[in-house]
Amino acid sequence: MNQTHLSTEELADYLHGELLAPREAAVRAHIMSCPICERARAQEASLIEALRAHARRAERELPESVVANIRAAVAQQPPTFWDRLRLALRPAVLLPSAAAVAVALYFGFTAMHGTARATTIEPAYYIDNHAAMTATAPFSDEAPVPPMLTSENAPFADERPVDETR
Amino acid sequence: MKRGKIVPLLLAAGGLAIIGAAAVKPAAPPLDATLQAAISASSTISYTGIVQVTRIGNRSSEAAVYRIEHRAPDLTRRVYTAPSSLAGDSVVSNGQLCFSIDARRHRIIETRNDAAGDSMALNANFALLRENYRVVRRGEEMFDGRRTVDLMLVNKRTGRTAMMVRLDRSSNLVLEKKEFAPNGALVSELRFDEIRFTRAIPPADFALPKQYTLVRGPIFGAASENLDRVVHDAGFGAVVPRSLPDGFSAVEGNVVAFRGIPTVHLLYCDGIRTLSLFENAKPSALELAHFEPKTLVVAGRTAQYAEDGATALLTWNDGTLYYTLVGQLGLAELQRIADQIRKP
Numbered sequence: 001m002n003q004t005h006l007s008t009e010e011l012a013d014y015l016h017g018e019l020l021a022p023r024e025a026a027v028r029a030h031i032m033s034c035p036i037c038e039r040a041r042a043q044e045a046s047l048i049e050a051l052r053a054h055a056r057r058a059e060r061e062l063p064e065s066v067v068a069n070i071r072a073a074v075a076q077q078p079p080t081f082w083d084r085l086r087l088a089l090r091p092a093v094l095l096p097s098a099a100a101v102a103v104a105l106y107f108g109f110t111a112m113h114g115t116a117r118a119t120t121i122e123p124a125y126y127i128d129n130h131a132a133m134t135a136t137a138p139f140s141d142e143a144p145v146p147p148m149l150t151s152e153n154a155p156f157a158d159e160r161p162v163d164e165t166r
Numbered sequence: 167m168k169r170g171k172i173v174p175l176l177l178a179a180g181g182l183a184i185i186g187a188a189a190v191k192p193a194a195p196p197l198d199a200t201l202q203a204a205i206s207a208s209s210t211i212s213y214t215g216i217v218q219v220t221r222i223g224n225r226s227s228e229a230a231v232y233r234i235e236h237r238a239p240d241l242t243r244r245v246y247t248a249p250s251s252l253a254g255d256s257v258v259s260n261g262q263l264c265f266s267i268d269a270r271r272h273r274i275i276e277t278r279n280d281a282a283g284d285s286m287a288l289n290a291n292f293a294l295l296r297e298n299y300r301v302v303r304r305g306e307e308m309f310d311g312r313r314t315v316d317l318m319l320v321n322k323r324t325g326r327t328a329m330m331v332r333l334d335r336s337s338n339l340v341l342e343k344k345e346f347a348p349n350g351a352l353v354s355e356l357r358f359d360e361i362r363f364t365r366a367i368p369p370a371d372f373a374l375p376k377q378y379t380l381v382r383g384p385i386f387g388a389a390s391e392n393l394d395r396v397v398h399d400a401g402f403g404a405v406v407p408r409s410l411p412d413g414f415s416a417v418e419g420n421v422v423a424f425r426g427i428p429t430v431h432l433l434y435c436d437g438i439r440t441l442s443l444f445e446n447a448k449p450s451a452l453e454l455a456h457f458e459p460k461t462l463v464v465a466g467r468t469a470q471y472a473e474d475g476a477t478a479l480l481t482w483n484d485g486t487l488y489y490t491l492v493g494q495l496g497l498a499e500l501q502r503i504a505d506q507i508r509k510p
Contacts, residue, residue: 118449123457125424127477130442130492132279132386133418133433136287137440138205138295139331139343141356142244142257144219144230145475148266148275148383149246149255 006030006037011044197301200315203338204331205292209239211337215361217244221354221476221494225458228475232256235367240283243372258372265374266383273379280388287389287418295437298322298413299329307332309341310359319438323413324348328438337363345438347496353476354494389418389433396420397430402447404430405487410503414441424450441493441500443507450488452481460497464504471497480504 006014006027013019014027031037128147134140213236220229231248240261246252254269262282266275281287304316313335321328327350332342343356374380390396396419397404409415414434422429429446457472457479469482480500481490489507491500 118451119425119427120453121424121427121450122453123472123474123479125422126442126444126452126479126490126492127474128384129386129422129431129444130433130440130477133281133389133420133431133442134435134440135279135282136284136417137291137435138288138437139329139340140440141219141343141354143475144221144228145249145252146255146257146266148277149252149257149268 005034006040008040008044011037011041012048015041015045015048197303197317198296200333200338201295201301201317202292204317204333204340205288207337207339208236211339211363212237212365212367213337213339213361213363214367216359218357218359219355222352223473223476225473226475235371237365237367237372241372258374260372267375267378272377273381274374275381275383277383277385279386281386281418281420284389284418286391290391290417291435291437293437294413294415294417294435295319298437304330306335310361312336312341312361314341321348321413326350334361348499349496387420387422389420389431391418393419393432396432400428400430402428403487404445404447405507406430406432407443407507410434410441410506412436412499412503414439414503439493439495441491441495441503444490444492446488447486448488452479452490454479454481462497462501464501465508469504471500484508 010019010027014024014031017024019027031041124147131143131147213234215234216231217234218229218231221227229249230246230252232244232246234242234244236242240259242260243256243258245256246254256267256269258265258267262279264277264279266277268275298321299319300322302318302320304318307314307316309332314332315335315338316330316332318327319329319331320326326348327346328348329346330342330344331340333339334341339358339361340356341358341361343354344352345354347353393406393408393416397406400421406416413436415436417433417435419430419432422431424446427446427448427450429444432443432445434441434443452470452472454470454472457474459470459472462469462471464480464482465484467482467484469480471478471480473479476494477492478495478497478500479490479492480497481488482504483489489504491504493500495503
């Protein structure tokens with residue numbers, strides 16, 4: 001039997017499971033046959049457990065106010081170029097932006113080429129207003145067929161023009 | 167100088183003065199007075215009768231026959247007997263209000279024309295008539311059993327007759343009227359038969375049927391002779407030609423909205439014929455496909471020309487303003503007028 005006792009370092013490694021398997025088996029056999037080393041192992045194990053217990057007690061949650069201050073401080077930090085790029089390219093921003101660009105390109109193109117969508121106006125608006133204002137012309141007549149009575153195709157009255165200057 | 171010689175000289179001088187004064191301020195020409203009386207006759211005379219009216223267009227024409235009952239100054243009822251699509255329909259007008267009674271749809275469409283009866287515009291138009299037309303008395307005839315006075319209105323520029331009116335000699339009411347195009351073609355005709363002068367027209371004749379639905383129709387706003395104000399109110403830089411070829415002068419105008427687009431409406435008149443110029447500043451196009459429009463060039467721009475019965479429309483734009491001319495004029499006249507409408 002080897003009377004050489006185990007060192008503190010080797011006992012610590014043994015307790016942390018960091019020895020190679022042959023050495024771990026030899027150390028375990030020595031501790032079982034050597035009361036001094038067994039006592040040292042017990043003391044070392046007790047010390048390790050005491051440190052872990054202390055560490056658990058010292059591990060506390062940060063107060064909410066501290067967390068809020070930290071987050072505020074982070075938010076005030078100017079974003080980096082990559083931060084900004086990543087923010088701009090997220091889908092919630094990218095898709096509407098792409099649609100807006102497409103619309104702007106369409107209308108810009110059509111306006112430049114003079115083919116902007118025009119409002120369609122029925123000739124009756126012009127003809128009826130012309131007829132109304134000619135009432136003061138000498139020898140003017142009503143239209144032979146009153147537009148309001150063109151039963152088959154006259155537009156409804158509320159679709160006719162209404163003067164907005166009144 | 168002896169007194170015996172002075173008196174004859176004074177008498178002679180007085181006589182010359184009277185003759186001179188008469189020469190400086192002559193009596194109004196009787197034809198002018200007759201013409202004015204004819205234009206305003208219906209405001210003082212009540213009557214009934216049958217009216218036939220026709221407007222002749224190049225592509226299509228319109229004609230109607232109606233019985234008219236008129237009580238001066240401005241209450242009128244027309245009951246249509248032709249065309250068949252209007253048979254049974256009637257129109258009751260009372261000054262600026264007009265009620266179109268649609269027998270098929272059992273509805274009455276109420277419209278209002280605030281431009282009607284504008285005395286300033288009436289006077290301006292009569293002045294233009296005298297400026298541009300010469301009144302020629304053709305003679306006296308008999309028409310439907312009544313003695314008439316026939317007048318021709320001859321265009322001073324072209325020397326062509328633009329209108330013939332046959333007036334009832336006693337009342338000056340127009341019994342027949344023919345209007346001619348510059349090339350002499352007949353463009354409209356009105357004939358008044360079975361005329362009776364009476365104020366004994368029962369009020370019930372002008373009543374509206376109670377069982378019909380009353381529908382609010384368009385309101386045509388009053389027009390203003392202040393064209394600068396009209397353009398200012400429109401809010402865009404409309405072009406306002408004060409005069410146009412062939413004796414047309416701007417008489418009045420207003421601002422209307424077509425499909426929400428503010429539009430300046432200017433009325434031009436040469437005394438007989440009228441022409442409307444509409445302008446707006448937003449992209450707009452007339453829906454002319456139904457009228458099979460012609461495409462042509464006006465003031466260097468592509469334009470479209472169409473006819474709705476006897477009414478012609480010419481529309482074009484210069485990139486910023488959108489123009490439409492409307493009137494009972496031919497294509498050549500409209501095109502010549504449109505060529506004069508340019509931005510300063």
